[in-house]
Amino acid sequence: MHDVVIVGAGPVGLFLACELGLAGCSVLVVEKEADPDSPWRSEPLGMRGLFGFSTGAFYRRGLLDALVAASTDLSRGRDTRTATGEPSGPPPIGHFAGMVLDPALVDIETLPFRLPSPAPDFMVTSLEAVESLLAERAVKLGVDIRRGVTVDGVTQDADHVVVSADQGEFEARWVVGCDGGRSAVRRLAGFDFAGTEPQATGYTLLGTFADPEKLRPGINLTPTGMYLRMSVEGHIGMMDFDGGAYDRSRPPTRDHLQTVLRRVSGTDVTLSDVRVASTYTDRAKQATTYRQGRVLLAGDAAHIHSPLGGQGLNTGIGDAVNLGWKLAATVRGHAPDDLLDTYDQERHPIGAQVLDWSRAQVAIMRSDRYAQAAQSVVRDLLGTEDGTTYVFERVSGASIRYDLGSAHPLVGRSAPNFLLGDGTCLGELMRDGRGVVLDFSADRRLSGPAAAWRGRLRHVSGTPSDDLGLGAVLVRPDGAVAWTDVHDFATDGFERAASRWFGHPQAA
Incomplete structure (x- = not known):
């Protein structure tokens, strides 16, 4: 019996498999398509844009350089001239309702808690490049990938799940459906799928x-x-x-x-x-919950919408990053009782926001006079720095903030890439999939209560080039800031946060 069976070997399923494999889980990935090669995955039909939230995830796992190399100059040689033949300026970084964002109007300095990072705000890649990289990584981590497997049944009890397929049955402690917008897992496990019907x-x-x-x-x-x-x-x-x-x-x-x-x-x-x-x-629908018992959904299996703005792949990777470490901790037995429930609590609202973002664009793009009047207003707004920065903040993921019960504006956001005095960056410290405690108050060894989480947390002390006014930061494995202290390494506050996200210290 496997710890986890993932149905679907697209980017979301493979990223999730890598996260689980990194944590030492036994993982089987089954995929309906027998051959991963397809014109819909390769250039040009398979071209996709990755925004900062996603490139940051690849960076934190040490995969960004390989992805950039596999995607090198996908936009080289493309026609970036205007209709008059003049250069059109910097390459586009996205659009809203067909209205292209001008990079020169994005006020990077206003983006929250931003520090320099190797992860670009936007890059062009292809599904082929992403899937090939992640599949190779997954296999190295011990993940079993089987293609040409059609799933036709999902049954579960209190202890395990059985996935039935044309090639036999697969038993696991958990099953995750990452099998796309027409998800067999979603249908067979009885998830409700609600939303709006298409306009186009x-x-x-x-x-x-x-x-x-x-x-x-x-x-x-x-x-x-x-x-x-x-x-x-x-x-x-x-x-x-x-x-x-x-x-x-x-x-x-x-x-x-x-x-x-x-x-x-x-x-x-x-x-x-x-x-x-x-x-x-542009049908926009979402599973009413991302978990039913031991069956979970991620990516397009959990939410579908128009591809406008390139949010589908990025939202799916966000699902995988959020779910991976939580499911791994649950499998390994040291997760807090409600840790896995926070996957739905945190990611379901993000999916709902993306669906509404897609609906808004479709409404503005319609051909009636009301929509065209709205287009005129939005186009004027996108001609301003504030308007373009707002849209970029939404599409890039910079505005994502999980409600983790803290008033500090950094808690719940993606962690800035703190640069320590020895030249090490936070992103480089997260390649093993553990959480990180950054202590800016002094150079000292992890001791006392904090040492109890040594197997699940990496503790680093030192003075960063820019501490953003903080004394200590606790970062979850998905890169979200779980706790901060503005003065020093406050042990009591740390203990509460560490217990909340990494379980009781004696459960290791």
């Missing part, structure tokens, strides 16, 4: 055009919809506000795609042939 059908295609110059580069909002001409020739995205009627109803033929593109672009562009094409909608 979205299309992604790679093809050949007889007259591509008729389509403007970049994101184009029009009176009849939206189209996006990517930097790779023939790569087109578009949204048609048909109430989601066409999605999955029938294959997207060349004639249909050309008709929709001509309508939303207002041109008579000719689509000569189609290599690959797919449809999607």
Whole structure:
């Protein structure tokens, strides 16, 4: 029997598997697709943007350099010129409702508790690069990955879960569904999935055009919809506000795609042939809870929404990072009784916010006069430093703050990358998946009550280049600040926080 069976070998399932493997858990990952190679995972169709919350997670586990190397210059050679042929300036860092953010208008200095970090605020990668890196890492950590496995049953009792599949049964203490928007685990385990129905059908295609110059580069909002001409020739995205009627109803033929593109672009562009094409909608739904007994959900299995703004992959990685150390502590027997419940308490509100963020964008992109009036207002706001910084703070994850019951504004946020006097950064101290205690008040060994958590916490003393006015900081394995003291290493306050997140010191 495995400690954990993860259903789904996408980025979320594989990141979670790495977190559990790092903690010494026995993990099996099963994936329906037999072959990980797919045009939908590789460049250009598989290109994705990672924001700072996600790049920080890769950095803290020592994976960022490898990811950057695997994603090197994915944007090199892409057309960044304006319609007049002039350079368009720095590369875009995202958009809101099709309106591209201007990096020059982001006031980085106002972002909360920010310190320099190797983790970029935004980078372009591909699903192929992310999955290949994480799969290799997972295998090195002892994770068993089996592909071509179709799950058709999930049953549980008080002690274990049985996953039934076409290749037999798999027994585990816990099961996590990371199997996408049409999750079999979610359906078979009886999770409620609630939300709103679609307003539009979205299309992604790679093809050949007889007259591509008729389509403007970049994101184009029009009176009849939206189209996006990517930097790779023939790569087109578009949204048609048909109430989601066409999605999955029938294959997207060349004639249909050309008709929709001509309508939303207002041109008579000719689509000569189609290599690959797919449809999607802006349906926005969320599991009402992310846990039922010994079955949990993460990523698109827990929440689906429009891909606008690139929030899906980033939100899913956030789920995996939050869940991984909590589930591992539960498996190993030293977690507080309610630790696993905090996964739903912390991540469910984040998922709900992302769904509303997606809904707001779709509402503004509609082709009616009310939406177009709202577009005008939002465009004006995005022409200001405050407006653009607000949107960037939301899409980058910089605004994420878990409610951990502390009034200190840093508690619950992603920890700044404190640089200590010996040149060591906080992110480098977190590669083994343990929590970290930073003591800025003096150079001393971990002693007294704090020593009782030695196996679960790394204690580091020293004077940082910038302590942000703090005397000590406790950082959870997911990078969230769990406790701070503005004066010195206050043992009583530390004990309460350490017990809350890392269990009783005698339970090691």
